[in-house]
Amino acid sequence: MTTSVLVVEDDPHITRALRVNLNARGYRTHQAATGRAALELAAHEHPDIVLLDLGLPDMEGRDVIEGIRGWSQVPIIVVSARSESHSKVDALDRGADDYVTKPFAMDELLARLRASLRRAQPDPGDAVVVTSEERVRIDLAQKTVTVAGEPVRLTKLEWRLLEVLARNPHRLIGRTELLTTVWGPAYGEEANYLRVYMSQLRAKLEPDPAHPRYFLTELGMGYRFTP
Numbered sequence: 001m002t003t004s005v006l007v008v009e010d011d012p013h014i015t016r017a018l019r020v021n022l023n024a025r026g027y028r029t030h031q032a033a034t035g036r037a038a039l040e041l042a043a044h045e046h047p048d049i050v051l052l053d054l055g056l057p058d059m060e061g062r063d064v065i066e067g068i069r070g071w072s073q074v075p076i077i078v079v080s081a082r083s084e085s086h087s088k089v090d091a092l093d094r095g096a097d098d099y100v101t102k103p104f105a106m107d108e109l110l111a112r113l114r115a116s117l118r119r120a121q122p123d124p125g126d127a128v129v130v131t132s133e134e135r136v137r138i139d140l141a142q143k144t145v146t147v148a149g150e151p152v153r154l155t156k157l158e159w160r161l162l163e164v165l166a167r168n169p170h171r172l173i174g175r176t177e178l179l180t181t182v183w184g185p186a187y188g189e190e191a192n193y194l195r196v197y198m199s200q201l202r203a204k205l206e207p208d209p210a211h212p213r214y215f216l217t218e219l220g221m222g223y224r225f226t227p
Contacts, residue, residue: 006047035059043184069095075116165225
């Protein structure tokens with residue numbers, strides 16, 4: 001799957017420069033010029049990393065950090081003209097992963113982006129989840145899944161749901177936690193979304209979807225992945 005980057009920046013010239021350079025290197029980009037748009041895009045698009053300016057027209061970038069951190073651990077790199085030490089410390093304390101000061105060298109920013117993405121990857125020993133009979137193989141680093149050796153194509157949301165479950169094998173994950181992690185903070189009560197997408201995962205990965213072996217429902221509580 002293509003790595004996606006959310007660029008949160010109200011200067012159109014900087015946004016364009018970032019978009020051109022990121023797209024040229026194979027990244028998919030989303031752009032937001034306001035904090036509110038950034039929070040909405042983060043919730044709906046689930047980018048793999050966020051590049052965030054602090055000086056936004058409608059709200060402080062640090063509030064965007066806190067808004068995202070309320071439900072997601074996506075890497076956030078602050079890209080700001082504020083060079084004061086207290087601004088950097090505040091952003092990092094609120095949950096940013098790195099801080100780059102404007103004007104910046106594009107090569108350095110891209111190197112920091114790659115480093116943040118690497119740190120966000122699972123440890124090599126935990127990157128592959130295989131079911132007990134080795135029928136299903138989930139590669140969390142490569143974002144691929146195979147059944148009996150054959151690749152299975154998942155939608156973006158199907159993969160997000162599978163990823164959360166596969167990173168927490170045997171743990172009961174509540175419906176609200178799954179909904180806010182996969183769909184975003186505004187979807188904590190949409191249990192029907194979970195039922196539909198869990199049914200789709202079972203249809204693609206279970207030996208007998210009507211009698212699931214891997215994706216178990218805990219009535220009234222949530223779901224459990226038992227590889």
